[in-house]
Amino acid sequence: MLLGPSLLLSAILFSLGVAGVLLRRNAIVLFMCIELMLNAVNLTFVAFAQLYGASGYIIVFFVMTVAAAEAAVGLAIILAIFRHKQSVDLQNINLLHG
Amino acid sequence: MTISHLVWLAVAFPLAGFLVNGALALGRPQAKGLVSVVGAGTLIAAFGVALGVFLELLRQPPEAPIIVSLWPWMPVGRLQVDLAFQVDQLSSVMLLVVTGVGSLIHLFSIGYMGEDPGYARYFSYLNLFVVFMLVLVLGANFPVLFIGWEGVGLCSYLLIGFWFSEKANADAGKKAFIMNRIGDFGFLVAMFFIWRAFGSLNFTDVLARAPTVLQQGGALVTAITLFLFLGCTGKSAQIPLYTWLPDAMAGPTPVSALIHAATMVTAGVYLVARTNVLFAMAPVSSTVVAGIGALTALFAATIGLRQYDIKRVLAYSTVSQLGYMFLGVGTGAYVSGVFHLVTHAFFKALLFLGSGSVIHAMHHAYHATHSHEDAQDMRNMGGLKQYLPVTFWLMLIATLAIAGIPPFSGFFSKDEILAAAFARGAGQPVYYLFYAMGVITAFLTAFYMARLMAMTFLGPNRTGDRERGHLHEAPWIMTGPLLVLGLLSAVGGAFNLPGFLGGHAALEHWLEPVMARGVALFGLEMPQGRTELFLIGGAVLVGVVGLVAGFRVTLSGRILPAHDAPPDTGFALVLNRKYYIDELYDRVVVRPLVWLSRVVLWKGVDQGVVDDAAVNGSARLSRGLGWLGSRLQTGQVGVYVVLFLVGALWVLSAVAR
Numbered sequence: 001m002l003l004g005p006s007l008l009l010s011a012i013l014f015s016l017g018v019a020g021v022l023l024r025r026n027a028i029v030l031f032m033c034i035e036l037m038l039n040a041v042n043l044t045f046v047a048f049a050q051l052y053g054a055s056g057y058i059i060v061f062f063v064m065t066v067a068a069a070e071a072a073v074g075l076a077i078i079l080a081i082f083r084h085k086q087s088v089d090l091q092n093i094n095l096l097h098g
Numbered sequence: 099m100t101i102s103h104l105v106w107l108a109v110a111f112p113l114a115g116f117l118v119n120g121a122l123a124l125g126r127p128q129a130k131g132l133v134s135v136v137g138a139g140t141l142i143a144a145f146g147v148a149l150g151v152f153l154e155l156l157r158q159p160p161e162a163p164i165i166v167s168l169w170p171w172m173p174v175g176r177l178q179v180d181l182a183f184q185v186d187q188l189s190s191v192m193l194l195v196v197t198g199v200g201s202l203i204h205l206f207s208i209g210y211m212g213e214d215p216g217y218a219r220y221f222s223y224l225n226l227f228v229v230f231m232l233v234l235v236l237g238a239n240f241p242v243l244f245i246g247w248e249g250v251g252l253c254s255y256l257l258i259g260f261w262f263s264e265k266a267n268a269d270a271g272k273k274a275f276i277m278n279r280i281g282d283f284g285f286l287v288a289m290f291f292i293w294r295a296f297g298s299l300n301f302t303d304v305l306a307r308a309p310t311v312l313q314q315g316g317a318l319v320t321a322i323t324l325f326l327f328l329g330c331t332g333k334s335a336q337i338p339l340y341t342w343l344p345d346a347m348a349g350p351t352p353v354s355a356l357i358h359a360a361t362m363v364t365a366g367v368y369l370v371a372r373t374n375v376l377f378a379m380a381p382v383s384s385t386v387v388a389g390i391g392a393l394t395a396l397f398a399a400t401i402g403l404r405q406y407d408i409k410r411v412l413a414y415s416t417v418s419q420l421g422y423m424f425l426g427v428g429t430g431a432y433v434s435g436v437f438h439l440v441t442h443a444f445f446k447a448l449l450f451l452g453s454g455s456v457i458h459a460m461h462h463a464y465h466a467t468h469s470h471e472d473a474q475d476m477r478n479m480g481g482l483k484q485y486l487p488v489t490f491w492l493m494l495i496a497t498l499a500i501a502g503i504p505p506f507s508g509f510f511s512k513d514e515i516l517a518a519a520f521a522r523g524a525g526q527p528v529y530y531l532f533y534a535m536g537v538i539t540a541f542l543t544a545f546y547m548a549r550l551m552a553m554t555f556l557g558p559n560r561t562g563d564r565e566r567g568h569l570h571e572a573p574w575i576m577t578g579p580l581l582v583l584g585l586l587s588a589v590g591g592a593f594n595l596p597g598f599l600g601g602h603a604a605l606e607h608w609l610e611p612v613m614a615r616g617v618a619l620f621g622l623e624m625p626q627g628r629t630e631l632f633l634i635g636g637a638v639l640v641g642v643v644g645l646v647a648g649f650r651v652t653l654s655g656r657i658l659p660a661h662d663a664p665p666d667t668g669f670a671l672v673l674n675r676k677y678y679i680d681e682l683y684d685r686v687v688v689r690p691l692v693w694l695s696r697v698v699l700w701k702g703v704d705q706g707v708v709d710d711a712a713v714n715g716s717a718r719l720s721r722g723l724g725w726l727g728s729r730l731q732t733g734q735v736g737v738y739v740v741l742f743l744v745g746a747l748w749v750l751s752a753v754a755r
Contacts, residue, residue: 021739030735094733 281332330366391424548648
């Protein structure tokens with residue numbers, strides 16, 4: 001069983017994703033970091049599925065579906081923002097400040 | 099079904115008159131003929147009812163008051179108040195006076211107010227007044243009496259300010275209303291006390307159970323009666339709440355005659371007479387009533403000496419005579435108080451209507467020449483006897499009556515009150531003082547009335563050369579009621595003719611069922627034989643001397659017309675300015691109140707606390723909090739993520755624990 005290493009890897013990947021979201025300003029990179037977190041979670045599900053049955057695998061499929069949908073919408077938004085502002089730097093995108 | 103059970107008709111007729119005349123005032127104010135018929139007709143119908151009730155009571159005097167309950171008004175738990183009328187000897191007397199004198203004054207008004215554009219409005223108010231006055235005298239419990247009490251105050255306000263386009267008149271109306279409110283507060287408090295002590299507000303209950311529920315001379319009964327008397331000082335213009343009545347002369351003269359002389363202002367006397375058991379059980383309150391009455395009588399009479407406005411003299415005379423009535427009821431001579439109320443209603447209504455006739459003539463004379471002289475200033479009159487002979491002779495009768503000259507009506511009632519005060523003096527010496535004040539007042543009364551008559555009707559005429567030709571006697575619709583009142587003023591004393599003159603004190607026997615308990619509690623041994631004759635002789639002498647002195651003093655000096663007259667000086671000025679009591683009230687009460695309202699309540703509480711602190715403050719607070727919250731919304735995704743993360747970790751840690 002590779003539960004321990006799997007979880008460790010998943011934790012490292014998730015943390016990388018969080019760090020990327022927190023630190024990077026490029027919207028594309030940010031987006032990729034989110035995907036990284038999702039996949040880290042997927043890895044956790046798969047790892048636990050070995051112990052607790054097939055439901056973990058099934059959830060992974062759901063997560064992948066949602067991630068695909070999210071990618072489609074998110075990339076479209078980023079594209080629209082780029083067309084509008086000629087930039088995907090998140091520091092310039094702050095129209096919703098109070 | 100007897101006539102007494104139809105007594106509500108006496109109220110319903112004027113009420114119908116009010117509704118019809120009110121509708122006419124709004125719709126067709128020019129229909130004066132109809133207004134006159136409805137206005138006076140409903141009153142005469144009410145007088146017919148009153149007469150029927152009286153005759154029935156005369157035929158079969160009831161043991162207990164007849165209660166005519168119309169409908170339950172306030173059925174709230176233990177508080178059961180019906181809209182009920184009470185027919186007994188006292189209310190029948192008041193019923194007759196109100197509807198009788200009221201009818202005469204309504205008839206007089208047809209002539210006096212004939213040319214006024216507000217004719218229909220005037221009659222609708224006057225009818226409404228009679229409605230409330232009848233509710234007042236017929237009410238079988240305190241709340242119903244209070245409806246009438248408040249209602250007559252309202253009508254008084256409406257009629258004082260009848261010519262409201264002049265600010266002074268509107269102000270006088272407000273003054274009357276506000277001063278009455280102070281008294282009404284006392285009335286209400288007294289009602290609360292009575293309710294707590296008795297659990298009932300019906301006169302029959304309260305008066306029957308008072309000797310068992312309350313302690314003779316106890317604190318509670320004293321408090322109740324003093325608060326009731328506070329109500330009376332407001333309504334009946336006694337010290338310290340009397341200043342509204344002279345100002346109330348701003349209203350039309352028939353109004354002064356009806357409301358501010360004959361009926362409404364006597365409501366306080368009626369109330370004391372009605373609740374005589376309570377006052378009889380509180381000797382302290384009775385002494386206060388008598389003392390305030392005597393003081394008011396004397397005080398107002400001195401002011402009356404130096405007024406020039408004919409109506410103002412009569413107004414202070416009314417205040418003074420009301421003081422007499424309170425002296426009577428405060429002495430325990432309840433019948434004498436009511437008797438003086440009745441005779442005063444006759445002769446004072448006559449005096450006011452007579453003055454109305456004079457003012458009517460003066461006004462027409464000045465109107466014809468477009469002069470702006472004061473039609474009510476006695477210095478502009480003089481020698482009017484020649485032009486208004488009927489008015490003169492009738493007013494002379496009233497003057498003799500008010501001065502207490504036998505055999506006119508005022509002599510009998512006033513003499514009874516003074517004799518009662520003297521008799522009470524044997525037990526409580528302070529009443530000797532009240533008696534002395536009463537006698538001095540009698541002298542002053544005779545004096546100022548003689549002055550009024552002399553300045554108005556005798557001596558050379560000062561109206562003006564061009565105006566003189568326009569002076570004329572009033573039409574018969576005005577002199578007719580005067581004649582009836584003159585007759586009543588002359589012979590009204592016969593209603594309660596004392597024993598030594600061959601009478602049998604009819605009014606006293608008539609009112610005995612109502613007054614018996616109070617008289618039994620607060621017994622009074624009236625002077626008999628030589629003492630009685632001595633007292634009578636003294637009172638008559640004082641009256642005669644006062645009259646002679648008044649005529650001689652007034653006619654000896656030369657009186658100049660108002661615009662030529664030098665201003666008064668010294669004590670005369672003090673009297674003319676009414677001891678500066680109005681100014682004193684203005685300084686002590688009105689201005690501090692205005693200051694308090696403006697500076698503290700308006701600028702401080704309303705603008706400061708309510709507007710600034712409460713309304714704007716809460717708005718500012720929520721805006722500030724909103725601003726603080728908006729600082730979180732930076733628009734930076736990174737910040738949101740951090741917050742989200744922190745939040746998620748916090749929730750996780752909470753769940754994990």
